[in-house]
Amino acid sequence: MVMMFDLKRIKKFQDSFGIHFNNQDLLITALTHSSFINDFYQGNDVDLESNETLEFLGDAVIGMIVSKLLYDMFPKWNEGSLTKAKASIVSGSNLAKLSNQFELAQYIYMGKGEENSGGRTRTSNLANAFESLIGALFIDKGYDSCFDVIQKSINEDIKLLKNNSESDEIFGNYKGTLQEKLLSEKSNLPIYKVVSIQGPDHNPSFTVEVYINGKCLGLGVEKTKLLAEQRAAFNALNNPKTFSN
Structure with a gap:
């Protein structure tokens, strides 16, 4: 071959x-x-x-x-x-x-x-x-x-x-963690946008982008809108540009 x-x-x-x-x-x-x-x-x-x-x-x-x-x-x-x-x-x-x-x-x-x-x-x-x-x-x-x-x-x-752990327990709520960190820095709150929904009705795939101060700083692709938002928040938390002044 x-x-x-x-x-x-x-x-x-x-x-x-x-x-x-x-x-x-x-x-x-x-x-x-x-x-x-x-x-x-x-x-x-x-x-x-x-x-x-x-x-x-x-x-x-x-x-x-x-x-x-x-x-x-x-x-x-x-x-x-x-x-x-x-x-x-x-x-x-x-x-x-x-x-x-x-x-x-x-x-x-x-x-x-x-x-x-x-x-x-x-x-x-x-x-x-x-x-x-x-x-x-x-x-x-x-x-x-x-x-x-x-x-x-x-x-x-x-x-x-x-x-993102406390007392050896994972938060699991990355949207909440992201919002808390942005509030502590007196930054604008994140805005989540669904940019596409693909796949059949029984197995959809949601793509969500999270915007902070007008910039897309995280993207998530998951089987539900909520999970896609959590994934986008997770990626924003891991993006060095999110908390840079």
């Missing part, structure tokens, strides 16, 4: 990622969106898979490792607090942010239609690519390599959780 793809491109990604795969086909599969196969190889006798099954595996691996990190980092938190923290870290918008740390978007193989419709910036594609990458890494290198990558990737998320 490797010879069907740009080897220089694959090597460049591995150099930037800092890990070189033993099985190059696994990495290629992790970077292959289903639209690429539909556009270029549908009906052809080609042994090529999309990243969907690796995404399934990666989702489980990420969940397990994030759970372990939170369990070790916050030993006095109760189950509810740990569950909220995990949900925040493994949410689609946050995984897309982690994907951007490795500039995954430019390496994904996708069909022309998907790319022309904004596929390289679509949150779901970026999140799925990160999950697929971790799934491939788990098969190729094992648990320890995945643990190292995820631990480094979510370091800032862990710091933010620490900063």
